[in-house]
Amino acid sequence: MAWVTGSQARKVYAMRYIPSCVTRLMAVLAVAVFIYTSATRAEDSVSICESVGSLGPVNVTADCVDSLYSTPVIDDEFNQTTPFTYYQVSGHFDNTSIRFNLYFPPKELWDGRFFQFAYPTQSENATDETIGFGLDSHAYTVQVTGTQGYRAEAAAAKFSKTVASRYYGDSTRHIYGYLYGGSGGSFQTVGGIENTVGIWDGAVPIVQGIPISAPNGFAARALLSLVLRNKTAQIQEAIKPGGSNDPYSGLNEIEQAILLEGIKFGIPTRALEDFHTVTNSSTLSVMLNSVVVLNDPTYVDDFWTKPGYLGAEQSELGDIFRNAVVNFDATIESVELDAQGIPVAVKIDNMPPAAALDTYSYHFSVYGADGTSAVATLRGTLNYTSHIAEFNSPSAGIPNNTTELGYLAEGGRLHIDNRWAIAMHAYHRYQVPDRAGFYGFDQFRNPNGSSIYPQRPLDVAKGLAESTSGGGNHTGAIKGKIIVVQNLMDHEAFPWHADWYRSQVMQSLGDQFEDMYRLWYNDNAEHNFEDPTPDRAALVVPYTGIYEQALRDLSAWVENGTAPPDSTSYVVTDDTQVQIHDTASERGGIQPTINLTVAGSKTAEITTGQIINFQATIEVPAGTGRIVSAEWDFLGTGEYVPGSVLAPNETVTVEATFSYNSTGSYIPVLRVASQREGDSTTPYGRIMNLARVRVNVN
Numbered sequence: 291m292a293w294v295t296g297s298q299a300r301k302v303y304a305m306r307y308i309p310s311c312v313t314r315l316m317a318v319l320a321v322a323v324f325i326y327t328s329a330t331r332a333e334d335s336v337s338i339c340e341s342v343g344s345l346g347p348v349n350v351t352a353d354c355v356d357s358l359y360s361t362p363v364i365d366d367e368f369n370q371t372t373p374f375t376y377y378q379v380s381g382h383f384d385n386t387s388i389r390f391n392l393y394f395p396p397k398e399l400w401d402g403r404f405f406q407f408a409y410p411t412q413s414e415n416a417t418d419e420t421i422g423f424g425l426d427s428h429a430y431t432v433q434v435t436g437t438q439g440y441r442a443e444a445a446a447a448k449f450s451k452t453v454a455s456r457y458y459g460d461s462t463r464h465i466y467g468y469l470y471g472g473s474g475g476s477f478q479t480v481g482g483i484e485n486t487v488g489i490w491d492g493a494v495p496i497v498q499g500i501p502i503s504a505p506n507g508f509a510a511r512a513l514l515s516l517v518l519r520n521k522t523a524q525i526q527e528a529i530k531p532g533g534s535n536d537p538y539s540g541l542n543e544i545e546q547a548i549l550l551e552g553i554k555f556g557i558p559t560r561a562l563e564d565f566h567t568v569t570n571s572s573t574l575s576v577m578l579n580s581v582v583v584l585n586d587p588t589y590v591d592d593f594w595t596k597p598g599y600l601g602a603e604q605s606e607l608g609d610i611f612r613n614a615v616v617n618f619d620a621t622i623e624s625v626e627l628d629a630q631g632i633p634v635a636v637k638i639d640n641m642p643p644a645a646a647l648d649t650y651s652y653h654f655s656v657y658g659a660d661g662t663s664a665v666a667t668l669r670g671t672l673n674y675t676s677h678i679a680e681f682n683s684p685s686a687g688i689p690n691n692t693t694e695l696g697y698l699a700e701g702g703r704l705h706i707d708n709r710w711a712i713a714m715h716a717y718h719r720y721q722v723p724d725r726a727g728f729y730g731f732d733q734f735r736n737p738n739g740s741s742i743y744p745q746r747p748l749d750v751a752k753g754l755a756e757s758t759s760g761g762g763n764h765t766g767a768i769k770g771k772i773i774v775v776q777n778l779m780d781h782e783a784f785p786w787h788a789d790w791y792r793s794q795v796m797q798s799l800g801d802q803f804e805d806m807y808r809l810w811y812n813d814n815a816e817h818n819f820e821d822p823t824p825d826r827a828a829l830v831v832p833y834t835g836i837y838e839q840a841l842r843d844l845s846a847w848v849e850n851g852t853a854p855p856d857s858t859s860y861v862v863t864d865d866t867q868v869q870i871h872d873t874a875s876e877r878g879g880i881q882p883t884i885n886l887t888v889a890g891s892k893t894a895e896i897t898t899g900q901i902i903n904f905q906a907t908i909e910v911p912a913g914t915g916r917i918v919s920a921e922w923d924f925l926g927t928g929e930y931v932p933g934s935v936l937a938p939n940e941t942v943t944v945e946a947t948f949s950y951n952s953t954g955s956y957i958p959v960l961r962v963a964s965q966r967e968g969d970s971t972t973p974y975g976r977i978m979n980l981a982r983v984r985v986n987v988n
Contacts, residue, residue: 339354340354346761347481347761351489352448353488356445358383359446361384363382374421374425376393376421390435392432400428402849403428404432406432406469406470406490407471408434409471413436419973432447432450432467438758440482440486444486467489468494470840472495479496480791481758481759481762484762485769491771492845493768495774498787498791499787501723501725503783503784505718505750511574517610525565526565531957531984537549554733555730555733571711579651581687581754582714583710590710614647614712616645616708617708618706620640633698634680635681635682636678640677645708646674649671652679654670654681654705656702661703665694666691666694720745721749722741725752727793729786729862730866766796771805771847772808773840774791774807776809780816780817781816781817808855810836811879812881815836824929828923832978836977838974843880858870874912875911881977881979886905886960888902893985902948903945904922906920915968916968917942918969920960930961938968939968954987958985
C-alpha cells in the first residue's frame with residue numbers, strides 16, 4: 291500500500307519506509323506511479339484484493355491492497371487537549387470522497403487496540419462520546435465517512451495500524467481491532483467480519499438487520515396504521531401495565547388478522563403501546579422513493595390491477611386500501627421559497643378526506659400552461675389540516691430536482707396522488723424470500739412452501755442488504771469473535787432477526803460456535819442510538835452502555851481468553867416474539883432485572899393525597915457488575931429524580947413513597963443502571979433497564 295501525507299509532512303510508504311528527506315516532488319511522483327511500481331519492484335510487490343464473483347464481496351486481507359482505496363493521504367496531524375487529550379490524524383483516500391480520522395491516546399494509556407464505528411451515512415468526525423469511550427478503554431478510535439459496504443472501513447483500519455506503529459514507535463506489536471455498528475451499520479459490520487481476515491479481531495453488530503429487514507418491516511408496520519388507526523387507544527391501553535394484556539380484544543376479524551400478521555412478522559407487541567411511533571410511515575416513504583420505485587417500477591400498477599394483490603382484491607381489506615387512495619387536482623394558492631429562491635412548499639385550495647390518513651409519500655404532477663400536460667413530477671408530504679405540501683422533507687428519499695421545483699407558482703395546477711404509498715403498505719407480502727429460515731414469512735406460505743401471494747421479480751430487501759453489506763449475504767462464516775446486541779422493543783430491526791443470524795453462525799461454525807459468538811437481548815430498549823426523546827423516556831432506556839461493555843468484553847475475550855457473559859436465554863414464541871426470563875440468574879446477558887411493586891402488587895387503587903409505597907429488588911447476572919443508580923419517575927412523564935444513594939452491589943433493594951394530588955391513571959417508572967466495576971461516576975458502560983407499575987388515583 292502507498293500512502294501520502296499532506297501539507298505538513300509529505301511522506302510516502304510503499305510497503306516499506308521511505309526516509310523523511312524524500313522531497314515533495316518525489317512523493318507526488320510516487321503516488322502517480324503507484325500501480326506501476328507495485329507491480330514491478332519485488333520489495334513492493336503486493337496482491338490486489340479479489341472479489342467473490344462479479345457481484346460478490348471483496349475478500350480483504352492484511353496483505354492485499356484494495357484498488358479503490360490504495361492511496362491514503364494524511365491532510366493534518368495535531369494534538370488535542372479538550373475535551374480529552376489525544377493525537378488526531380485526519381486524511382482521505384485519493385480519488386475518492388472517503389475521509390477518515392484517527393484519535394490516538396497517549397502511549398502510556400494505550401493497550402494495543404482500536405475501536406471503529408460504522409454507519410452508512412455517518413461523518414468521518416467521531417463524537418466526543420465515541421472518542422472518550424475509546425480513550426477510557428485504552429483504545430484509539432477510527433472513523434470513516436459513511437459509505438456502502440466495509441471496504442473503506444477496512445482500508446482505514448489497515449492504514450491506522452501503520453500510523454499507530456509510527457506514532458507509538460513499535461512496528462512489531464500486534465494491534466487488535468474491533469468493528470461495531472448498528473442498524474445499517476450492522477450490515478457493514480457483518481459484511482466486514484465475514485469477508486476480511488487480519489483486519490479486525492472481533493465485531494459487535496447492534497440492532498441487527500438481516501437480508502429481509504428493509505423495506506419489508508416498514509411496510510408491515512404501516513399496514514397496522516392503515517387498518518387499525520381507529521383502534522389505537524384500546525390497543526395501547528391493553529398493553530400498558532395493568533391493562534388486559536389482550537390487544538386483540540374489541541377488534542373485528544380483519545383488524546385481528548392484520549394485528550396478528552404484524553406481530554408474527556416480528557413487530558414487538560409491547561412496542562405498540564406507542565402505536566403512532568411504531569407505525570409511522572416516514573421511513574417507508576424514504577424506501578419507496580429511493581429504492582422501490584427505481585428497482586420495481588411496475589409494482590404500483592400490478593398492485594392495483596392484477597389478481598392476487600390487495601389493491602385488486604374484492605374484499606373488506608381491499609376496500610380499506612382503495613378507500614385510502616388520494617387522487618385529485620388542486621390549485622396552488624401560495625408558494626414558500628427557501629433562501630436561494632427555490633420553492634419548498636405550497637398551500638393548495640382543497641383536500642379530500644382520505645388525505646387525513648397520512649402525511650407522507652405523495653406524488654405531485656405539475657401541470658403546464660395548458661392545464662393538462664405534466665411538466666414536472668415531485669415527491670413530498672401533505673398536511674391535511676394546513677393544506678400545505680412540502681417538497682424538502684427527508685422522507686422524499688431522493689431530493690426533488692430544483693429545475694422542476696421551479697415550475698411551482700401561485701395559481702398553478704397540481705395533480706396529487708398516493709397510489710404508490712398505499713400500495714407499499716402490503717409490499718412485504720410480495721417479497722417472500724427464496725432463502726429458507728426467515729420464519730417471520732412463514733405465514734405467507736402454503737403448506738408446501740410456495741407463496742400464497744404473487745411475488746415480485748426482484749427481491750428488493752435482499753439486494754438492499756447485499757449493497758449495504760458490501761456484497762455479503764449473511765452466511766454466518768465469521769472470521770472473528772462477535773457479540774450481538776439486540777433490543778426487545780426495537781420496531782425497526784425486529785428481535786427475531788438476531789436469532790435468525792445466530793442460526794447461520796451456528797450452522798457455519800459448528801463446534802466452534804460457543805467460542806466465537808454471543809447474543810445479548812436487552813429489555814426496554816429500542817432502535818435509535820440517541821437517548822430517548824422525553825415522550826419515550828418512560829418507555830425505553832438508552833443502550834449505549836450495553837454495546838460499550840460488549841466491546842470491552844469482546845476485547846478481553848480476544849486478547850486474554852476471558853470468556854464474556856453467556857448469551858441471553860430466550861425462546862421465540864409461535865407468534866415470532868422473543869421472550870426472556872424475569873430473573874437475572876435465568877436470563878443471562880448483562881442487563882439488570884427489576885422486580886418493582888406498588889403496595890405489594892403491580893397495580894394499586896388509591897385516593898388523592900394517600901401515601902403509597904414502592905419497592906423493588908434489582909439484580910445483575912452473576913459477574914456482570916454492580917447496581918450503581920436508581921431513579922424514579924412517579925408520573926410516567928420521562929422526567930426522573932434520583933433515588934437514595936446506593937452502595938453498589940449485585941443485588942439491591944430500593945424503596946420510595948409518593949402521593950398523588952390529582953385523579954387519573956399513572957404509570958410510575960423505576961430506571962436503574964449497573965456498571966461492571968461498580969463505578970457510579972463514569973459515563974461509560976452503564977447498563978440500564980426500567981420497570982413500570984400502574985397507580986389508579988380516585
